[in-house]
Every structure is written in C-alpha cells, then in structure tokens.
Amino acid sequence: MTNTPSVPARRDLDETPLLVAARGGVPEHTPVWFMRQAGRSLPEYRKAREGTSMLQACLTPELVCEITAQPVRRHGVDAAILFSDIVLPLYAAGVGLDIVPGTGPVVAEPVREPADVAALPRLTPEQVEPVGRAVTMLLSELGRTPLIGFAGAPFTLASYLIEGGPSRNHERTKALMHSDPDTWHALLEKLAETTLTFLRAQLAAGVDAVQLFDSWAGALSLRDYREFVLPHSRRIFEGVAASAEGVPRIHFGVGTGELLGAMTSAEADVVGVDWRVPLDAAAHRVRGSGTREPVLQGNLDPAVLFAGNDAVEREVRRILDEGRQTGGHIFNLGHGVLPETDPDVLTRVVELVHTASRRR
Numbered sequence: 001m002t003n004t005p006s007v008p009a010r011r012d013l014d015e016t017p018l019l020v021a022a023r024g025g026v027p028e029h030t031p032v033w034f035m036r037q038a039g040r041s042l043p044e045y046r047k048a049r050e051g052t053s054m055l056q057a058c059l060t061p062e063l064v065c066e067i068t069a070q071p072v073r074r075h076g077v078d079a080a081i082l083f084s085d086i087v088l089p090l091y092a093a094g095v096g097l098d099i100v101p102g103t104g105p106v107v108a109e110p111v112r113e114p115a116d117v118a119a120l121p122r123l124t125p126e127q128v129e130p131v132g133r134a135v136t137m138l139l140s141e142l143g144r145t146p147l148i149g150f151a152g153a154p155f156t157l158a159s160y161l162i163e164g165g166p167s168r169n170h171e172r173t174k175a176l177m178h179s180d181p182d183t184w185h186a187l188l189e190k191l192a193e194t195t196l197t198f199l200r201a202q203l204a205a206g207v208d209a210v211q212l213f214d215s216w217a218g219a220l221s222l223r224d225y226r227e228f229v230l231p232h233s234r235r236i237f238e239g240v241a242a243s244a245e246g247v248p249r250i251h252f253g254v255g256t257g258e259l260l261g262a263m264t265s266a267e268a269d270v271v272g273v274d275w276r277v278p279l280d281a282a283a284h285r286v287r288g289s290g291t292r293e294p295v296l297q298g299n300l301d302p303a304v305l306f307a308g309n310d311a312v313e314r315e316v317r318r319i320l321d322e323g324r325q326t327g328g329h330i331f332n333l334g335h336g337v338l339p340e341t342d343p344d345v346l347t348r349v350v351e352l353v354h355t356a357s358r359r360r
C-alpha cells in the first residue's frame with residue numbers, strides 16, 4: 001500500500017499474536033478477544049453511549065474510537081473490534097431501519113418482492129466516510145493492538161431485511177430463497193456489493209483483519225447454504241483479498257457445525273466455531289476445505305462466564321487443549337458477550353489464556 005495522505009501506512013503488526021496466529025504461525029501466546037467486547041457489559045460503554053442512539057453512535061468517529069478502545073484498555077485483549085453494527089451500511093445507504101434496544105434491528109419496509117430488491121439502494125463509499133475516519137483515529141489510539149474490521153454477510157443481512165427484524169425460523173427468508181431463486185440471488189448480489197464497499201472503506205483506512213458475521217447461517221442445511229449463500233460470501237472474501245492482500249479474513253456463524261467446511265471454502269483464513277463443536281472435532285471438519293489448514297477461532301460458551309471461577313478456568317483450559325490440536329487457535333467466545341456478563345470475569349479469562357498458553 002502506498003503512503004498517501006488518504007491511505008495511511010499499515011502499521012507493522014505482523015509479529016503480534018493475533019496476526020501471527022491468523023496466518024497459521026506460532027504466536028508467543030494464544031491471542032484472545034471477544035465478540036461484542038465493546039458494549040453493554042461495560043459501565044464505561046453505557047456512560048459513553050448516554051443520549052446517543054446506536055446507529056448515530058456508529059457514525060460519530062470520536063465515539064467509535066472511544067468505545068472500540070475501552071475493552072482493550074480494560075481487559076488487555078489481543079485485538080480491538082471496530083464498534084459498529086452489521087446493519088450500519090444498510091442504514092447509511094438509506095434503508096429505513098433502527099436498532100431497538102432489547103430487540104435488535106427493525107426494518108420499516110421489509111424486502112419481499114422483486115420490486116423491493118430493485119429499489120434497494122447500494123452503499124457508496126462516501127456514505128460510510130465517518131467509519132473510515134474512526135479507523136484512522138483508532139490506528140494511533142490502539143498502538144500495537146490490531147484492529148479487526150467487520151461486516152454482516154449477505155444471508156444474515158437478507159434475513160433482517162426480509163423478516164423485518166430478528167427471526168427464530170427465518171421462514172419468509174427461506175420461502176423467498178426456494179420460491180424465487182432469481183430474486184433471491186439478485187438480493188444477495190446487491191448485499192454482497194454493499195458489504196464489500198463497507199469492508200473496503202475499513203481496509204483503505206487501515207484495519208488489520210476483517211471478520212464476516214454470518215450469524216444466522218446455521219439455520220440452513222448444507223445443501224441450501226452451498227447453493228444460495230456460499231457463492232455470495234465467497235465473492236466478498238475474494239474481493240477483500242484483491243483489495244488488501246495478506247489481511248486475514250475470519251468467517252463466523254452460530255450453529256454452523258454442519259457448515260464449517262463450506263464456510264472455510266469461501267476462502268476464509270480463520271473460521272469461527274461456536275461452543276457446540278469442540279475445536280479438535282471442528283479441525284477435522286474443516287481439513288482439506290481451504291488452501292491451507294484453517295485456523296479456528298472460539299469457542300467458550302458465553303453462558304459459562306456466569307458459572308464461577310472454577311468452571312470458567314476448567315473450560316478455558318479445556319478449550320486451549322483442544323485448540324492445540326488444530327491448524328492454529330484464536331481464543332474467543334462461541335458467540336457475543338452477553339450484556340449481564342461481569343467484566344472482571346472477562347479480564348480474568350484474558351489473563352488465564354495468556355499465562356496458560358505462553359510459549360516464550
């Protein structure tokens with residue numbers, strides 16, 4: 001990457017545990033970060049967010065910078081994850097939606113007909129310019145802690161758009177997929193383009209890795225995933241590699257035990273695993289699906305953080321042991337931090353992962 005004013009020189013963080021592990025190397029200790037580490041489990045987050053709506057906060061660079069840095073300062077995690085939301089690019093592109101506390105994203109006019117798909121706006125880079133500014137600020141704020149950028153995958157975004165909000169069964173989404181495949185693929189193509197525009201804005205500003213959240217992909221059969229979703233997610237990973245060679249790409253979903261091989265074949269370097277599949281078993285499932293042995297990320301059950309020190313320590317050690325039997329391990333939860341989690345428990349998990357895995 002050239003060193004022009006609009007494109008900052010990428011900090012040389014190649015030796016940091018997160019980037020070493022993500023590239024399949026042997027880090028000085030197993031890196032650890034937590035999905036949803038920036039958020040409601042932290043009192044300093046609740047204070048910073050007072051009086052600002054979630055989506056407005058995501059477009060306020062100073063606030064994004066502060067909230068992203070909070071868990072790094074408090075827990076000493078090995079990576080920051082950009083404070084944003086998977087629906088932000090849709091909102092920035094002009095889709096009528098809000099994030100309702102306690103519910104999640106709610107869409108004013110769900111997308112259900114071919115005409116709705118045709119009318120769906122595409123994101124332009126200018127519309128997420130505040131996110132790029134936040135990333136630029138973060139690079140100096142974070143020093144030698146890598147910054148993970150992210151976006152929602154087309155299937156999970158499509159589910160919110162079609163259902164109009166969070167859904168247990170994704171029935172309207174699956175109905176469109178099976179009854180009108182042309183409209184389905186047109187929608188996913190458009191969403192893939194928006195996702196790629198959002199990720200490219202973060203990459204151009206200097207994020208060190210990216211994670212694609214296909215949180216609800218586990219609702220699909222392997223057959224449907226391969227036919228209706230995988231080509232679109234693969235296009236995103238290919239697009240990321242073309243824009244930012246060597247930037248590690250992480251692919252994550254919940255309940256994806258049956259899909260791990262397919263999700264690896266989307267050209268992910270790292271695959272997130274939830275708590276349902278032990279990491280050593282997951283390693284067997286992904287073997288041979290990628291160009292090299294995939295690195296796994298996970299997979300402490302976020303509910304175990306409520307079970308007391310002894311149980312937490314036992315589970316962390318078990319996961320580190322299972323992680324040694326994989327192509328590489330980045331410690332994380334199996335899904336996001338729950339809002340009621342005691343932040344001190346998270347800090348202890350970071351300390352334990354570091355001391356129990358230190359190699360030099």
Ligand SMILES: Cc1c2[nH]c(c1CCC(=O)O)Cc1[nH]c(c(CCC(=O)O)c1C)Cc1[nH]c(c(CCC(=O)O)c1C)Cc1[nH]c(c(C)c1CCC(=O)O)C2
Binds near residue numbers: 083087104
């Ligand atoms: C499905 C999904 C969403 N958003 C996201 C996903 C994928 C991850 C996952 O599977 O959980 C991704 C996300 N959302 C948020 C982050 C920030 C970075 C981090 O991980 O710390 C990330 C990575 C902040 C947020 N995103 C949201 C909050 C809470 C809003 C608030 O604090 O007012 C935060 C901190 C809101 C949100 N946004 C979404 C939901 C379901 C909710 C929760 C709604 C609620 O229960 O109030 C959609």
